[in-house]
Amino acid sequence: xxxxxxxxxxxxxxxxxxxxxxxxxxxxxxxxxxxxxxxxxxxxxxxxxxxxxxxxxxxxxxxxxxxxxxxxxxxxxxxxxxxxxxxxxxxxxxxxxxxxxxxxxxxxxxxxxxxxxxxxxxxxxxxxxxxxxxxxxxxxxxxxxxxxxxxxxxxxxxxxxxxxxxxxxxxxxxxxxxxxxxxxxxxxxxxxxxxxxxxxxxxxxxxxxxxxxxxxxxxxxxxxxxxxxxxxxxxxxxxxxxxxxxxxxxxxxxxxxxx
Amino acid sequence: xxxxxxxxxxxxxxxxxxxxxxxxxxxxxxxxxxxxxxxxxxxxxxxxxxxxxxxxxxxxxxxxxxxxxxxxxxxxxxxxxxxxxxxxxxxxxxxxxxxxxxxxxxxxxxxxxxxxxxxxxxxxxxxxxxxxxxxxxxxxxxx
Numbered sequence: 001x002x003x004x005x006x007x008x009x010x011x012x013x014x015x016x017x018x019x020x021x022x023x024x025x026x027x028x029x030x031x032x033x034x035x036x037x038x039x040x041x042x043x044x045x046x047x048x049x050x051x052x053x054x055x056x057x058x059x060x061x062x063x064x065x066x067x068x069x070x071x072x073x074x075x076x077x078x079x080x081x082x083x084x085x086x087x088x089x090x091x092x093x094x095x096x097x098x099x100x101x102x103x104x105x106x107x108x109x110x111x112x113x114x115x116x117x118x119x120x121x122x123x124x125x126x127x128x129x130x131x132x133x134x135x136x137x138x139x140x141x142x143x144x145x146x147x148x149x150x151x152x153x154x155x156x157x158x159x160x161x162x163x164x165x166x167x168x169x170x171x172x173x174x175x176x177x178x179x180x181x182x183x184x185x186x187x188x189x190x191x192x193x194x195x196x197x198x199x200x201x202x203x204x205x206x207x208x209x210x211x212x213x214x215x216x217x218x219x220x221x222x223x224x225x226x227x228x229x230x231x232x233x234x235x236x237x238x239x240x241x242x243x244x245x246x247x248x249x250x251x252x253x254x255x256x257x258x259x
Numbered sequence: 260x261x262x263x264x265x266x267x268x269x270x271x272x273x274x275x276x277x278x279x280x281x282x283x284x285x286x287x288x289x290x291x292x293x294x295x296x297x298x299x300x301x302x303x304x305x306x307x308x309x310x311x312x313x314x315x316x317x318x319x320x321x322x323x324x325x326x327x328x329x330x331x332x333x334x335x336x337x338x339x340x341x342x343x344x345x346x347x348x349x350x351x352x353x354x355x356x357x358x359x360x361x362x363x364x365x366x367x368x369x370x371x372x373x374x375x376x377x378x379x380x381x382x383x384x385x386x387x388x389x390x391x392x393x394x395x396x397x398x399x400x401x402x
Binding site for chain 1: 299302303305306309310311314319320321322324325328331332335
């Protein structure tokens with residue numbers, strides 16, 4: 001049996017040393033030095049326990065990875081091809097005015113939970129992108145560029161809660177203002193009571209382009225009227241407009257650059 | 260010579276622990292060493308083992324040393340009142356020691372890993388007992 005006074009002093013001395021070293025642990029010089037010595041042994045130990053793979057199997061696995069990469073690239077090219085073909089088949093906007101851009105990020109988008117209000121595209125100042133330029137897909141409005149860096153731009157989608165722009169209905173020519181709600185439903189507001197709104201009518205941009213060519217050109221599809229709110233005592237009538245395009249599923253959009 | 264052998268065993272256990280397995284072998288080893296060698300030098304072994312374990316596993320340096328020192332102290336305190344050179348004590352000490360260690364470090368499935376470590380600890384205990392029997396025949400070890 002070890003006597004009390006034999007091991008207690010040693011215990012307390014070592015405990016004190018440990019506490020001192022623990023408090024100085026942000027200085028990792030000692031740890032780095034030890035690791036430099038130990039790591040070769042560790043590496044040899046790992047490789048000794050690592051089952052030696054058949055070379056043929058390893059080669060096949062590498063080929064599999066390569067083929068998967070090629071498949072992904074091909075799929076991407078296919079999607080690009082379809083998007084470009086669709087866009088340039090549409091004669092709504094002259095082709096020379098469009099700049100193709102890939103969507104690289106959809107911040108704060110959680111499928112089924114939140115709807116995106118911004119997207120990031122891979123074109124920026126270096127590609128002559130300016131703040132305010134309209135972003136479209138085929139003949140549908142997507143949003144406006146609101147931030148630009150050298151090689152990337154942020155596009156504020158028309159579903160953004162701060163988005164407002166003038167529109168008109170296709171069938172009845174009713175004028176109004178679209179207001180984003182942060183989801184796929186937009187509000188068509190400020191429609192005069194004398195104007196007629198119809199369910200399933202298409203809502204298109206009225207055109208608010210400035211002298212420098214920024215903002216929405218006329219005739220871009222925004223959505224379809226799904227509900228109408230007409231109150232005889234209200235100053236204006238309202239309608240709910242649902243987007244005709246699933247923005248999160250897009251991989252490519254086009255910026256109207258107006259060369 | 261004996262302590263050199265124990266140091267070598269600890270080093271091997273630490274290398275295995277930091278490289279190949281996630282089981283804290285060093286706890287079972289230190290517990291068995293403490294049970295058979297009632298010497299304060301075990302604390303030194305625990306201290307330096309802790310430093311190496313933390314270095315190899317990239318934990319906060321000397322956290323393991325503190326834990327091992329307290330673990331060994333508790334074994335010695337228990338040894339003052341009760342008999343510790345038996346399989347069940349080693350099993351329980353290794354199990355509880357591993358449970359606490361892995362629990363603090365928030366390892367996944369720490370209960371089962373502690374159980375495995377406790378079984379390994381018993382294995383180490385039996386090896387040490389055989390070694391001890393071979394060295395000094397006069398010792399009587401109860402199970």
